[in-house]
Each structure stands twice: as structure tokens, then as C-alpha cells.
Amino acid sequence: MKPVYFQIPKTSGETIRVQHEVQPHFYDNLHFHPEVQIMLICEGSGTQFIGDSIGSFTSGDLLLLGPNLPHVFRNDKRYYEQDSVLKAENISVFFQVESFGEHFLSLPEAYPVHKLLLYSKRGIRIKGETKSRMTALTQQMLRLEGFERIIQLFTILHLLSLSRELEPLSSVGFDGPQNESDSKKINDVFTYIMNNFSEEVKLQEAASIANMSVNAFCRYFKQHTRKTFSNFLNEIRIGHACRLLIEDKWNVRETAFDCGFDNISYFNRQFKNITSYTPSEYVKLHREKYSAPLPLV
The missing domain is CATH 1.10.10.60 (Homeodomain-like)
Structure with missing residues (x-):
């Protein structure tokens, strides 16, 4: 499906964007962005499309989405009903790999994190004890600022790079289209399928x-x-x-x-x-x- 480029709102004074959203439903257009995204679904359920994978999502899910990976989280139909009181809530952490500097990921000590970020291009579901620990660290990001936020991010990435509780979502070698021109067309088809x-x-x-x-x-x-x-x-x-x-x-x-x-x-x-x-x-x-x-x- 043709995704639309999505601009993450970020001020010039922050390297890492932490976003807490509570909405009637998640943003439901297939999209991509150059930032890596750590996404904690606090509340909500529906169908997720990540790269070329299709699956369900529910409250408590934690995902790592690599740069320029097409994705969308479409809530169940009941979230779109006129009298619905349901809500979709998530915490997302956005950062660009380039922010670490050209040579940082080439350091021997950074190799596990470098490997993790390459792996994230397929999209990763975080499971088990790792998910429990990462959920708490991700929630803490909301209260941190400045250099403390950077330290916390590296703690998260380090722990993820050592975990064996990571499930890849897209197929090996997936390289999704990144052309905006057909985004409305394919999203209209997507909406038709999900509604019917x-x-x-x-x-x-x-x-x-x-x-x-x-x-x-x-x-x-x-x-x-x-x-x-x-x-x-x-x-x-x-x-x-x-x-x-x-x-x-x-x-x-x-x-x-x-x-x-x-x-x-x-x-x-x-x-x-x-x-x-x-x-x-x-x-x-x-x-x-x-x-x-x-x-x-």
C-alpha cells in the first residue's frame, strides 16, 4: 500500500520527541516517517499493518518501528460509532538515528544497538519480561527532560539489544513504497475493507x-x-x-x-x-x- 509521509512535530530544542496521545481512535492513514518509533499502546484494540504484515493490537502492546517503515493502527469499528465513549491512548518515543552522530554506531560497544536498529526496519513486537520492563521505562520518559531523556533512551535500546523476546513482524528484505502520490487512493481502499x-x-x-x-x-x-x-x-x-x-x-x-x-x-x-x-x-x-x-x- 502507498503510505503518506508523516511529519513528526518536534521543536528545535529536542532530539527525542515523547508524545502522549488520547483520542477517539488512532491516526488511521498508512504512513511512514524517518524517525524510529517506540510505541506503547496504553488503551485500544484493532488491526495493525506494519510493512507487509497484518495483525491485531490491543492494550499493553509495545512495538519498535524502524525508520521509513509504513504502518497504521486501525481501531475496531466500534471506536468510530457516533455514540462511542471508547478511547485510544498511546505513548510514543521518536528519534532519528542520525542524531547519534555519524560514527557513534560504528563503535564496537554500540554494535548491539546498531544491530537492533537495523532489525527494527522490519518492525518488532516486544514480549515477555522485556515488555514489562520496557513499559515502565517508556512511561517514565514522559517525566524526563534534557539529557536524562537521552540516557533513558540509551538504557531502553541497550536492554532491547540484549533481549531474546523480540518478534519481527515484516518479512526479511521488506522495502515498502514511499511515494505520497497514491496515498489517498490506497487509504480509501483500506477504509472500504475495514468498514465492510x-x-x-x-x-x-x-x-x-x-x-x-x-x-x-x-x-x-x-x-x-x-x-x-x-x-x-x-x-x-x-x-x-x-x-x-x-x-x-x-x-x-x-x-x-x-x-x-x-x-x-x-x-x-x-x-x-x-x-x-x-x-x-x-x-x-x-x-x-x-x-x-x-x-x-
Whole structure:
């Protein structure tokens, strides 16, 4: 998808921008920026697009997004309802690698951080004990200023560079487009999909929104997302299904229909293709993970 360039608001007196936002929903246009971003999702849920990966996000997620990596966090439809009282809250830390100086990352002592920042170009989800520790450090950034903020950032980067609890999101070698000219077109298609995935989504309608023939649109879409239109749609639907099953809102059949599938067998096949589990296996694994007793200390 063609992202739009996003200018991070920053004063001339700060090298590191720390931003705390509370909104009805997150900024929902696919975008990129030259800054590295550490993003803590304090509150909110929905679908995230990072590079060529599609997944779900929820409160408590912590991510490291490398420079010029296309991304968007689209809240669930209920956040856009007129009478919604839901909110989306995040803390983000922005910085440019160039701010460290030309030779800093070439130092032997800085190699792990240098390697981490190269790795961040795929987008990284931070997990486990590392996430718990990094969440506290990221929250503290709001209260720090000047050189203390720089010290804290290096502490975060150092600890992340030593962690094994980092999950890459985009595929190896992903190099997303960075042309603004088509951003409105592709974001209109994206909005159409997100607003209608629980119902019938028509390829012809999506192509019409992009002002293209169906064949041209299919080639364009595959070129910029590395996915066919149907695969892209199924990943969004299955991501939504995962949240519904975890929240225990409906049984498998009801979940399939709510996510836009009118054939339960096809839903089960797509669910296993995308998650590697059947719906019942997925729910069981999630419950085992979060119901296990805490270790004694």
C-alpha cells in the first residue's frame, strides 16, 4: 500500500520527541516517517499493518518501528460509532538515528544497538519480561527532560539489544513504497475493507474506489502489499476472529459469520492456514497461557 509521509512535530530544542496521545481512535492513514518509533499502546484494540504484515493490537502492546517503515493502527469499528465513549491512548518515543552522530554506531560497544536498529526496519513486537520492563521505562520518559531523556533512551535500546523476546513482524528484505502520490487512493481502499470486512467485500468495488480496472488493481495491490486481495481480506477477517474467540463473545460458527465468512469449512481452513491452529486449538492455547499459575518467588 502507498503510505503518506508523516511529519513528526518536534521543536528545535529536542532530539527525542515523547508524545502522549488520547483520542477517539488512532491516526488511521498508512504512513511512514524517518524517525524510529517506540510505541506503547496504553488503551485500544484493532488491526495493525506494519510493512507487509497484518495483525491485531490491543492494550499493553509495545512495538519498535524502524525508520521509513509504513504502518497504521486501525481501531475496531466500534471506536468510530457516533455514540462511542471508547478511547485510544498511546505513548510514543521518536528519534532519528542520525542524531547519534555519524560514527557513534560504528563503535564496537554500540554494535548491539546498531544491530537492533537495523532489525527494527522490519518492525518488532516486544514480549515477555522485556515488555514489562520496557513499559515502565517508556512511561517514565514522559517525566524526563534534557539529557536524562537521552540516557533513558540509551538504557531502553541497550536492554532491547540484549533481549531474546523480540518478534519481527515484516518479512526479511521488506522495502515498502514511499511515494505520497497514491496515498489517498490506497487509504480509501483500506477504509472500504475495514468498514465492510464483516459483510460482502467486492473486488470490483475496491478497484472502482482506486479508479482502476479489476486486473490492473489486482496487480497494483499485489505489488504493494505482497498479498492478493483475497488473502489480504482473509487475514483481516481471521485477525478479527481471533479477538472474538479470545474474548469468548461467540462460538466458532457465530464468529465465522460475524467476520464475513458464510461457509464454516472455508473459515476453518483459512483460520488454520493463517494461524497454524484450528479455532478450538487457538482458544485452548490462549487460555492455557493466561491461566497458568504464577511462579513462586
